[in-house]
Amino acid sequence: MMPKLTITRQALKRAVGASSMSLAALALTAAPVLAQGANAQLNIPQNPTMFGTNDPNVRRATAIINGEIVTGTDVEQRLALIVSANGGKIDAEEKERLRMQVLRNLIDETLQIQEAKAADVPASDEQVEATYERVATQNFGQSPQAMEAYLARIGSSSASLKRQIRGELAWQNLLRRNVQPFVNVSEGEVQEMLQRLQASKGTDEYRIGEIFLAATDVNKAQVFANAEKIVEQLKQGGSFVAYARQYSEASTAAVGGDLGWIRLAQLPSELATAAGTMAPGQLAGPVEIRGGFSILYLIDKRQVLTADPRDALLSLKQISIEFPKGTTNDQATKRAAEFAATVKAIKGCGDAEAQAGKIGATVVANDQIKARDLPGALQETLLNLPVGQTTPPFGSIEEGVRVLMLCGRDDPQVASGPSFDEMMAQIEDDRVNKRAQTYLRDLRRDAVIEYN
Known part of the structure; x- marks a missing residue:
């Protein structure tokens, strides 16, 4: 069995990686500005005078939520996960801001676990362990035991990650019990959404x-x-x-801020203007909108119900050479030139192994690579490449030099769009998310929280 084809670490860092989301947009949920009516009800003066002092820079690190303690250790171990996810590139000031945000998240998480327990729908130990194992193997490519060692090495723990998993599962259980049954979507609404989708065929859609x-x-x-x-x-x-x-204070925070596939008309005008000028991989903002500020990241772009060439499945062979430790620039240049000449002489994919063997190159094959999963520069090159031809050589002294040879291509079919049931589920999910935000706000309002 042939090993999988790989792309260099530097190249992959330039590619946008994200889990697939629903095709329908999740609506932007902005907290409203304090209105004049609300101000009148609270009777807040325009120029209040403060009696006593309260230094906003003095923060307490732990809290007791309805009698349950969140310790400083809980905060630091959860913070370590975030620091690791950012490659450790966080300065002291930013880390302090993150620490306070982590505490707020742990308070919300505690309220969610408590509410699920009170409603008799807590996350079971079996659910938590199964999800932890799945996260370890699918997200980190490690066994649960190796994952535990990794977490300890970065200053976190399996207990911290499992508590986060327990909170998310408990909240899902609670929403299925107390929110989802009361969300109704009519057939007429679904049909109207499907008709709008068909009418917008060929227009740009943004993730x-x-x-x-x-x-x-x-x-x-x-x-x-x-x-x-x-x-x-x-x-x-x-x-x-x-x-x-x-x-993020939007309901999409739980999915990493992903709004799914949307059209610009579904966004507030300020965000639509910013998004319309972005290329995949770009950031925009902060953009002021009603109720606050938004930071946007364009994950991807496509046309509605139109086949995207980047969805083509490619059959590739990667031909590569490595440089021994201590190789000089002159030696690498000479070896790379020899490699390029050999690659140029290869007569199609069937001849790759024989020619590569003459110069000690390695050939690895994979016939299930989706073009959109490759870095942008390679996508464009490969989609315009005839079968049997190779990309220009790329690489470095540290990682060697390689080329990709196109051995076949299956073009995508025209997308038919979501089915009736899929569209109904998407609308239901959107409404559940909005009600979930209100539910959590009510839990915060009624909680007894002591800071230590």
Whole structure:
């Protein structure tokens, strides 16, 4: 059995990787600005005088939520997961902001676990262990035992990750019990959405990630400054998904800020204008919208119900050579030139192994590579390449030089769009998400929280 074809680590870093989401858009949920009516009800003066002092920079690290303690260790171990996801490139000031956000998340998580237990729908130990094992193998490519060692090495623990899993599963159980049964979607609504989708065939559709930060007239400047800091961290290589999960106040925070596939008309005009000028992989923002600020990340772009060439399945052979440790630039250049000449003489995929063997090159094959999963530069090159031809050589002294040879291509079929049941499920999910946000806000309002 042939090993899988691989692409260099540097090349993959330039590719956009994200789990698949529903085709329908998740609506933007912005917290409303404090309205004049609400201000009148609260009787807040326009120029309040503060009696006593309260230093906003002095924060307490632990809390007791309805009698249940969140310790400083809980906070630090969860913070370690975020720092690791961002490659450790977080300065002290940003880490402190993250620490307070982690505490807020742990408080929400505790409230969710408590509410699920009170409703007699807690996440079972079996559910948690099965999900932990799946996360270890699918997301990290490790056994649960190796995953435990990895977490300890970065300053976290399996207990911390399992608690996060327990909170998410408990919340899902609770929503299925107390929210989902009361969400109704009519057949007419589904048919109308499907008709709109067909009418928009061929128009551009965008898959966007969003971090939404709520703001009022009082704290607008501070929130904007925080948003700018987040953008700077993201530009330095921070994980958009990790920051969205920790900072975003939209209902999509739980899925890393992913709004799914949407059309610009579904966005507020300010965001639509920004998104329309973006290329996949670009950031935009902070953009001021009603209720706060949004940071956008364009994950991908396509045309509605139109076959996308990037969905083509490619059959590839990777031909590569490695350079021994200590190879000089001159030696590498000479070896690379010999490699390029040999590759140029290969007569199709059937001749690859024989020619590669003459110069000690390695050939690896994979016939199930989707073009869109490759880095952008390679996508364009391979989609315009005749069968049997190769890309220009690429690589480095550290990782060697390689080419990709196109051995076959299965073009995608025209997308038929979501089925009736799929569209209904998407609309239901959107409404459940909106009600879930209200549910959690009510839990926060009624909670007894003591800070230590």
